Amino acid sequence: xxxxxxxxxxxxxxxxxxxxxxxxxxxxxxxxxxxxxxxxxxxxxxxxxxxxxxxxxxxxxxxxxxxxxxxxxxxxxxxxxxxxxxxxxxxxxxxxxxxxxxxxxxxxxxxxxxxxxxxxxxxxxxxxxxxxxxxxxxxxxxxxxxxxxxxxxxxxxxxxxxxxxxxxxxxxxxxxxxxxxxxxxxxxxxxxxxxxxxxxxxxxxxxxxxxxxxxxxxxxxxxxxxxxxxxxxxxxxxxxxxxxxxxxxxxxxxxxxxxxxxxxxxxxxxxxxxxxxxxxxxxxxxxxxxxxxxxxxxxxxxxxxxxxxxxxxxxxxxxxxxxxxxxxxxxxxxxxxxxxxxxxxxxxxxxxxxxxxxxxxxxxxxxxxxxxxxxxxxxxxxxxxxxxxxxxxxxxxxxxx
Amino acid sequence: xxxxxxxxxxxxxxxxxxxxxxxxxxxxxxxxxxxxxxxxxxxxxxxxxxxxxxxxxxxxxxxxxxxxxxxxxxxxxxxxxxxxxxxxxxxxxxxxxxxxxxxxxxxxxxxxxxxxxxxxxxxxxxxxxxxxxxxxxxxxxxxxxxxxxxxxxxxxxxxxxxxxxxxxxxxxxxxxxxxxxxxxxxxxxxxxxxxxxxxxxxxxxxxxxxxxxxxxxxxxxxxxxxxxxxxxxxxxxxxxxxxxxxxxxx
Numbered sequence: 001x002x003x004x005x006x007x008x009x010x011x012x013x014x015x016x017x018x019x020x021x022x023x024x025x026x027x028x029x030x031x032x033x034x035x036x037x038x039x040x041x042x043x044x045x046x047x048x049x050x051x052x053x054x055x056x057x058x059x060x061x062x063x064x065x066x067x068x069x070x071x072x073x074x075x076x077x078x079x080x081x082x083x084x085x086x087x088x089x090x091x092x093x094x095x096x097x098x099x100x101x102x103x104x105x106x107x108x109x110x111x112x113x114x115x116x117x118x119x120x121x122x123x124x125x126x127x128x129x130x131x132x133x134x135x136x137x138x139x140x141x142x143x144x145x146x147x148x149x150x151x152x153x154x155x156x157x158x159x160x161x162x163x164x165x166x167x168x169x170x171x172x173x174x175x176x177x178x179x180x181x182x183x184x185x186x187x188x189x190x191x192x193x194x195x196x197x198x199x200x201x202x203x204x205x206x207x208x209x210x211x212x213x214x215x216x217x218x219x220x221x222x223x224x225x226x227x228x229x230x231x232x233x234x235x236x237x238x239x240x241x242x243x244x245x246x247x248x249x250x251x252x253x254x255x256x257x258x259x260x261x262x263x264x265x266x267x268x269x270x271x272x273x274x275x276x277x278x279x280x281x282x283x284x285x286x287x288x289x290x291x292x293x294x295x296x297x298x299x300x301x302x303x304x305x306x307x308x309x310x311x312x313x314x315x316x317x318x319x320x321x322x323x324x325x326x327x328x329x330x331x332x333x334x335x336x337x338x339x340x341x342x343x344x345x346x347x348x349x350x351x352x353x354x355x356x357x358x359x360x361x362x363x364x365x366x367x368x369x370x371x372x373x374x375x376x377x378x379x380x381x382x383x384x385x386x387x388x389x390x391x392x393x394x395x396x397x398x399x400x401x
Numbered sequence: 402x403x404x405x406x407x408x409x410x411x412x413x414x415x416x417x418x419x420x421x422x423x424x425x426x427x428x429x430x431x432x433x434x435x436x437x438x439x440x441x442x443x444x445x446x447x448x449x450x451x452x453x454x455x456x457x458x459x460x461x462x463x464x465x466x467x468x469x470x471x472x473x474x475x476x477x478x479x480x481x482x483x484x485x486x487x488x489x490x491x492x493x494x495x496x497x498x499x500x501x502x503x504x505x506x507x508x509x510x511x512x513x514x515x516x517x518x519x520x521x522x523x524x525x526x527x528x529x530x531x532x533x534x535x536x537x538x539x540x541x542x543x544x545x546x547x548x549x550x551x552x553x554x555x556x557x558x559x560x561x562x563x564x565x566x567x568x569x570x571x572x573x574x575x576x577x578x579x580x581x582x583x584x585x586x587x588x589x590x591x592x593x594x595x596x597x598x599x600x601x602x603x604x605x606x607x608x609x610x611x612x613x614x615x616x617x618x619x620x621x622x623x624x625x626x627x628x629x630x631x632x633x634x635x636x637x638x639x640x641x642x643x644x645x646x647x648x649x650x651x
C-alpha cells in the first residue's frame with residue numbers, strides 16, 4: 001500500500017492540477033483512510049475471494065490525465081458536487097479510498113427534477129496496452145426527484161500485448177432521489193493482464209428504482225463490489241450479473257443490499273459460466289434492518305462449472321432484524337447436462353457446438369432479464385459474438401484434443 | 402441397410418443386450434415389442450451412440466459403414482434419427498436456433514452451404530403444420546414447458562426438419578391422445594420416402610395401425626426371441642407376451 005501513498009505524495013500537484021476542487025478536497029482524507037485501513041487481505045471477509053494485494057503489487061506507473069466536470073454549470077456543481085464521496089465513503093473500503101485518493105477521471109451525470117433522459121449515456125474506456133498502466137475512474141450519478149436516466153460503462157481492451165499489467169479502479173456513486181429511476185449497465189471485455197476493481201455504491205430514496213447489470217466477458221482479475229442502500233419506503237433495486245470465463249480468469253461479485261426502510265424490494269440474479277481453470281465467486285449479503293417491515297428480497301446465483309479445474313465459490317447471506325419480511329436466497333453449482341449434450345449431438349451438432357449453445361443459453365438468461373431493450377439487444381449481440389469467437393479459437397486450439 | 406450382428410451392450414456394468422441380430426433393409430419398417438426392461442430402449446440408445454452404454458461384443462453397420470466407430474453427431478449425419486422416449490428440456494436454447502444449427506450441421510456434412518434464414522423459416526412453417534405443432538412451441542426453448550404430447554410432436558417435427566434415412570421411434574405413442582397419435586403417425590407417413598427405414602418401439606397395436614410394420618420382433622432378456630409379420634403384433638395385443646416361447650436357444 002505504501003507504494004500508492006508514496007505515489008500520491010509525489011504526484012499530488014499534478015493530480016490536483018487536472019481535477020476540480022470537489023475531487024481534490026477528498027484526497028487527503030482518502031489517503032488517511034487508506035493508511036488506516038491498510039491493504040485488504042484474504043482474511044478480510046469482504047476480500048476472501050480475491051487477492052487484492054497481489055493484484056496491486058506490480059508497478060503500474062502513473063499517468064495523470066485530464067479530468068473535469070466542465071459540462072456542469074456552477075449551480076449544478078454546487079448541488080451535485082456536495083454528494084461526491086458521500087455515497088462511497090473512503091472509510092468503508094480501502095479500494096474506494098485508493099480510488100478517491102488517485103482519481104484522474106470524473107464524470108458527473110445529473111438529471112434534474114422530472115427530467116427523463118431518453119438517450120443513453122455510454123462511457124467507453126478503451127484500454128490501450130503496451131506499457132503498464134493504471135486508471136482510477138469516478139462516476140457520480142445524481143437523479144433528482146422523478147427523473148430518469150441510463151448510463152452504460154464499457155471497458156474494452158484494445159490490442160493483445162500480453163504480460164503488460166493494467167490496473168483500473170472504478171467508483172460509481174449513485175444518488176436516486178424520490179421517485180427516480182437509474183439504470184446502470186457495465187460491460188467488461190478485457191483480457192488476462194487486466195485487473196479491475198469496481199465499487200458501485202447507490203443510495204436509493206423513497207419509491208426510487210435502481211437497475212444494475214454487469215456482463216463480464218474474458219476478464220483478467222475482476223472484483224465488482226456493489227453496495228445498495230434502500231433508504232426510503234418502496235425503494236427498489238434489481239441487480240444482475242453474468243460472467244463468462246476461460247483460462248485462469250477470475251471474477252468476484254460482492255454485493256451488499258441494505259434494506260433500511262419498510263416495503264423495499266430487491267432482486268439479484270447472478271450467473272457464471274466457468275470453463276478451463278477459471279475462477280468465480282459470488283458473495284451476496286442482504287441486510288434487513290430493524291423496522292424494514294414488508295421487505296421483499298430474492299437472491300439467486302446459478303453457476304455452470306464446465307471442467308474439473310474450474311472453481312466457483314458462492315456465499316449467499318441473509319441478515320434479518322425485522323419481522324414480516326419475505327427473503328429468499330438460492331445458489332446452485334452444476335455441470336453441463338450430459339442428457340442435453342447427447343440430445344443435441346443426436347440431432348447432428350458436434351460436441352463443441354452443443355456445449356457452446358448450452359453455455360451461451362445459460363449466460364443469455366441474465367441478459368434477457370435486462371429491462372432496457374437497447375442494452376439487452378446490444379449485450380445479447382456481444383455475448384453471441386463472444387461465443388462465436390470462442391468457438392473459432394476452440395477449433396484451432398489443440399489443448400483439449 | 403442396417404445390419405446388427407451379435408450385439409451385446411452393458412449399462413453401468415449390467416448386461417442388457419445379449420446378442421441381437423437384426424437386419425433392416427432400405428424402406429422396411431420393423432416393430433420392436435417386448436415387456437418393460439427387455440432392452441428395447443437400450444438398443445435404440447446404443448444405435449445412436451449414447452455414451453452411457455458400452456458395446457461389449459458384436460457389430461453394427463449402416464450402409465456399409467461401421468456405425469459403432471462413429472460419434473453420435475456423425476451417426477446423425479449418416480441419417481440416423483431417434484425420437485426419444487423422454488425428450489430432455491434444454492432451457493434457454495431456442496427451438497429455432499437449435500434446429501437451424503442441426504440442419505446446417507447436417508448440410509455441412511453433405512458439403513452444402515448453410516440454409517438462409519427465409520428458406521429455413523419457410524421450412525419450419527411447412528413441417529410444423531405437417532405434425533400439427535403449435536407455432537408458439539417452435540419459438541420456445543427446446544421442450545421447455547412442453548406437455549408430454551407436445552414433446553412427442555416436437556420430436557416428429559424435428560425428424561421432419563432433418564429428413565433422416567433411418568428413424569427410431571421409441572414409444573412415440575406414449576403420452577399422445579388418439580387424435581394426436583393419428584396426426585403424428587400420418588405426419589410420419591407423409592414425410593417418409595420410399596427408402597426410409599424405421600424401427601418402431603411400442604407396447605401397443607394402435608400405433609402400428611397407422612405405421613404399418615413389415616416385420617415385428619419380440620425382445621426378451623436382451624435378445625430377439627420371436628420374429629413375425631404384422632399379425633404378431635395383433636396377437637400380442639390380444640394375448641400378451643407370456644405365451645411366446647423362446648425361439649432362440651441360448
